Amino acid sequence: MVNDNLNLKVNLSGLELDNPIIPASGTFGFGYEFAELYDINILGSFSFKGTTVSPRYGNDTPRIAETASGMLNSVGLQNPGIEKVISEELPKLKKCFNKPVIANISGFSIDDYVTACRLIDRQEQVGLIEVNISCPNVHNGGMSFGASAQAAAEVTKAVKAVTTKPIYMKLTPNVTDIAEIAKGCESAGADGVSLINTLLGMRLDLRKRKPLLANTTGGLSGPAVFPVAVRCVWQVYNAVKIPIIGMGGVSSAEDVIEMMMAGATAVQVGAANLVDPFACKKIIEDLPRVMKKYRIDDLSDIIGGAH
Amino acid sequence: MKQGYFEIIENVALTRDVFRMKLQGDTSAITAAGQFVNIKLDGFFLRRPISVCDVEGEVLTIIYKVVGDGTHLLAHMSTGTKLDILTGLGNGYALEKSGSSPLLIGGGVGVPPMYNLAKRLIAQDKKVTVIMGFNASNELFYKDEFEALGARVLVTTVDGSAGIKGFVTDAIAEAGDVSCIYTCGPEPMLKAIYNATDCPAYFSFEERMGCGFGACVGCTCKTKYGNKRICKDGPVLCREEIIW
Numbered sequence: 001m002v003n004d005n006l007n008l009k010v011n012l013s014g015l016e017l018d019n020p021i022i023p024a025s026g027t028f029g030f031g032y033e034f035a036e037l038y039d040i041n042i043l044g045s046f047s048f049k050g051t052t053v054s055p056r057y058g059n060d061t062p063r064i065a066e067t068a069s070g071m072l073n074s075v076g077l078q079n080p081g082i083e084k085v086i087s088e089e090l091p092k093l094k095k096c097f098n099k100p101v102i103a104n105i106s107g108f109s110i111d112d113y114v115t116a117c118r119l120i121d122r123q124e125q126v127g128l129i130e131v132n133i134s135c136p137n138v139h140n141g142g143m144s145f146g147a148s149a150q151a152a153a154e155v156t157k158a159v160k161a162v163t164t165k166p167i168y169m170k171l172t173p174n175v176t177d178i179a180e181i182a183k184g185c186e187s188a189g190a191d192g193v194s195l196i197n198t199l200l201g202m203r204l205d206l207r208k209r210k211p212l213l214a215n216t217t218g219g220l221s222g223p224a225v226f227p228v229a230v231r232c233v234w235q236v237y238n239a240v241k242i243p244i245i246g247m248g249g250v251s252s253a254e255d256v257i258e259m260m261m262a263g264a265t266a267v268q269v270g271a272a273n274l275v276d277p278f279a280c281k282k283i284i285e286d287l288p289r290v291m292k293k294y295r296i297d298d299l300s301d302i303i304g305g306a307h
Numbered sequence: 308m309k310q311g312y313f314e315i316i317e318n319v320a321l322t323r324d325v326f327r328m329k330l331q332g333d334t335s336a337i338t339a340a341g342q343f344v345n346i347k348l349d350g351f352f353l354r355r356p357i358s359v360c361d362v363e364g365e366v367l368t369i370i371y372k373v374v375g376d377g378t379h380l381l382a383h384m385s386t387g388t389k390l391d392i393l394t395g396l397g398n399g400y401a402l403e404k405s406g407s408s409p410l411l412i413g414g415g416v417g418v419p420p421m422y423n424l425a426k427r428l429i430a431q432d433k434k435v436t437v438i439m440g441f442n443a444s445n446e447l448f449y450k451d452e453f454e455a456l457g458a459r460v461l462v463t464t465v466d467g468s469a470g471i472k473g474f475v476t477d478a479i480a481e482a483g484d485v486s487c488i489y490t491c492g493p494e495p496m497l498k499a500i501y502n503a504t505d506c507p508a509y510f511s512f513e514e515r516m517g518c519g520f521g522a523c524v525g526c527t528c529k530t531k532y533g534n535k536r537i538c539k540d541g542p543v544l545c546r547e548e549i550i551w
Contacts, residue, residue, distance in 0.1 A: 026523065033521045033539070036308065049524075057527070057534060062515040064525035066353045073517060078524050078534070222352050274518035275347065275354060277393070278310065 006288050007298040010044070010266050012243055013166035013191040015100060015127045017044035017266060020256060020299060021284050024247050024270035025050050025104035025130065025170075026075065030089045034273070035096035038281050044266060047102040048089070050132050051120070053112050055081035059137060060214035065203045070222025070249070071271060072201050074215035076137040077106050082116045090125055100127020104170070106135055110158045121163040129165050130245075131155065134172030134197035136219045146172040146197075149184030156188035166191035168245060171236075173225075174200050178232050179239035186240045193236060194245040194268070196229045222271040225249045230262045237263025237304050251279060253286040257294060261306040308395050308520050309336035313367060315388045318381075321448040324373045325416065326382050327360070330390065334362045339399025340424035341491070341511055341543050344369065345519035347391040351377050354393065356519050356538070358491070358511075360419035361426065367394070370419035370448070396519050397542050400424050404507045406486020408434040411458075412475050412500060414492025415441060418449055420511065424489055425458045436461065436482045440496065444469035476503045498551055508546040512537050 008019040023034075025047040031040050040046070058078030065072040080089065082105075093101065103120045107113040113131060120126055133146035133155055145151045152169060159167055169185040171178055173196040182193045198219025203212040211217075229248025236244055246264025250256060251272040259267045272279035287299075296302055313332030320326050337344075337359055344367065345354035355377045361368040373382050384390075400420075409428055413421040418439050428435050435458040441447050442465045453460045461478045462470030471478050475492070476499045479485070490500050491511035501510065514537040517523035521539030528535055530548040535541055 027518075029522045029524070033308075037310075057529065058524070061526060061528065063527075064353075064515045064517045064523070066351065068352075070352055071517060073523065073525055075524055075527075078527055271352075274523050275352060276310075277308075277518070277520060277522070 005297065006291050007300070008287060010300055012128060012245070012266055015045075015166060019044045019284055019287065020260065020264075020266040021280050022046055022102065022245065022266055022268045023273055023280055024268035025132070027270045027273040030093050031097055032092070034277060037277055040097055041099060042284055043099070043280055045099055045102050045127060046097070047104045047130055047268060048085075048093070049079055050077050050104045050106045050135065051079045051082050051085045051116065052077055052106050052108070053082055053116050055079065055084065062212060062214055063218070065212040065218065067201070067203065067220060067222070067224060070220055070224035072203060072213060072218035072220055073198070074137045074213045074218035076215065077135055082119050086119060086123060090123060094125060101125050102128045102130050104130045104132055106132040108138070110155055113155050114158050114162055117159045117167075118162040121165050126165060128168060129159075129163060130168045130170050130194050131159055132170045132197070134170050136172065136174060136198055136200045136217065137215060146181060147175055149180045152181050153184040153188035156185045156190045160189040168192040168194045170194040170197055172197045173228055173232050173248075179235045182236040182240050186242050190242060192243040192245065193240065194247070195236060196225070196232045196248045199225055199228060221249065223249045223251055226255060230258060233259060233262040233264050237307065253283050253290040256283060256287065257290055257296070257302065260299065260302050261304070263304040263307070265303050308393055309333060310391070310393050312389045313392050315384055315386050315390065316366070318384055318386060321370065322446050325370060325446070325448055326373070327368060327370045328381070330367045330369070330392070331365050332367065332392070334365055334367050334394060336395025337362045337367070338395060340427055341399035341420050342395060342397045343519070343542065345393040345396055346381070348377050348380055350380070353517065354519060355381070356396070356516055358420040359423060361423045370416065372416045393519060397538060398540065400489050400509050400543050401545075402427060402431070404487055405431075405433055406507075408436070408484055409487045409489060410436050410438065410479070410482050410485040412438045412488060412490040412492070413440070414475055414496040415446070417490070417492030417496070417511070420491050421489070422449065422452065425453060425456050429457050435459070436485070438463065438475045438478045438482065440464075440475035440492065441469070442466065474499065476500060479503060501546065501549065501551070509543050510546070510549060511542045512544060513542065
């Protein structure tokens with residue numbers, strides 16, 4: 001998009017994106033549903049559905065509940081498993097997306113993360129690996145690795161030892177001090193951090209006098225969490241030197257600018273995709289207008305600009 | 308799937324809490340009976356998935372029951388209001404195996420999708436029987452409309468205040484020879500129909516959805532052929548694939 005010499009390009013550890021907009025993992029599947037609606041090559045990149053070593057069904061339904069300005073989900077990492085993702089999803093994805101994709105990897109043990117990251121690292125289509133140590137919807141794993149700086153560092157170190165591509169650790173806001181966790185990742189060699197995953201929450205069904213979600217709790221996302229996300233990005237930017245991918249409730253071009261000024265180099269859009277399948281397209285098309293409004297010529301200039 | 312703006316041209320009560328809304332807009336993405344639309348409402352984060360009752364040219368008809376704040380708001384909307392709607396969602400009912408005498412069974416607000424289905428089957432010269440089940444006679448709607456299409460209609464009510472006293476399954480014997488069953492309604496009703504019959508059958512399921520178009524996998528269910536998303540691979544599942 002040429003627009004009066006405006007520069008929307010950003011750089012994530014050597015991976016150059018045409019713009020900072022990345023649909024967040026779990027809200028964009030493997031891209032096909034959206035590719036039916038618009039050319040998804042306009043995206044900076046996208047983070048595919050969280051993948052584990054073995055196939056997973058996820059949690060029982062109901063897995064979705066509405067909240068004020070947002071939603072809870074307790075999907076629980078439903079995915080076809082790393083082998084099928086490599087043999088079926090990536091070749092299919094190649095037909096509708098010709099840019100490097102972000103591989104989102106989850107696990108239940110350090111071995112899981114190592115196995116999955118080693119396999120996905122060899123895939124030509126993958127430009128960056130986002131290691132999810134923050135899923136609130138699975139037990140014995142997921143978020144527990146993201147809840148202490150030491151455990152986060154251990155996963156980071158183990159994954160870095162078997163990969164060549166940039167490793168971004170995806171962090172949870174459900175901790176006392178997210179900056180400490182980010183520092184742990186940085187010291188163990190992470191190329192960047194990605195934040196925030198969803199906030200742990202729950203709702204009740206008043207008629208049944210029971211939780212609405214079969215899994216009892218779920219992860220809160222949507223505009224309701226945006227201020228929390230901005231605060232986390234701000235704190236992490238103060239604590240580390242590695243790039244940050246900011247996310248959490250982003251739904252407009254203004255939100256993208258705010259996230260970047262707080263310290264994000266690139267920005268993921270999550271729940272907004274589910275309500276408006278054209279959300280990312282609209283944000284990308286609206287960015288030049290908002291850049292002009294705030295007299296921004298080059299988006300890279302505003303990263304952390306509010307500090 | 309298409310996203311578009313539809314103008315409300317009618318919004319009337321059919322019973323105490325069931326309303327019919329007619330909307331004008333681009334209906335071209337709706338290709339089968341049994342599909343649904345997903346409606347954006349101001350003040351609510353998630354869209355409201357509602358089954359398509361009928362589509363005729365540029366006019367989309369939905370029939371919905373007021374069950375929560377979203378449908379309450381919908382019921383109070385005036386004609387002329389424009390709504391952001393995703394259309395053409397879900398697979399809908401397959402007509403290939405309908406045979407010569409299909410039986411359509413709707414329970415409560417599971418009745419509406421049967422209307423466009425009946426219309427399509429009657430257009431193919433099929434002998435259509437419709438069983439509509441309600442709790443009581445004051446919940447009954449659309450009997451005349453189905454009869455006007457040329458369908459034979461059997462009504463059941465739990466309290467016996469209209470038609471046959473009992474559940475929809477109590478009327479199946481009266482339907483005579485049935486080549487195929489199409490149904491939509493509460494899950495216990497679907498299961499009872501499944502157990503009471505053995506002909507080809509299609510069941511439309513409900514689940515809490517995030518997006519309604521397959522992206523979030525919030526509404527996944529297990530089938531004999533693997534995981535399926537109710538919103539995208541369903542909401543209609545055939546007898547062979549269902550695991551109760």
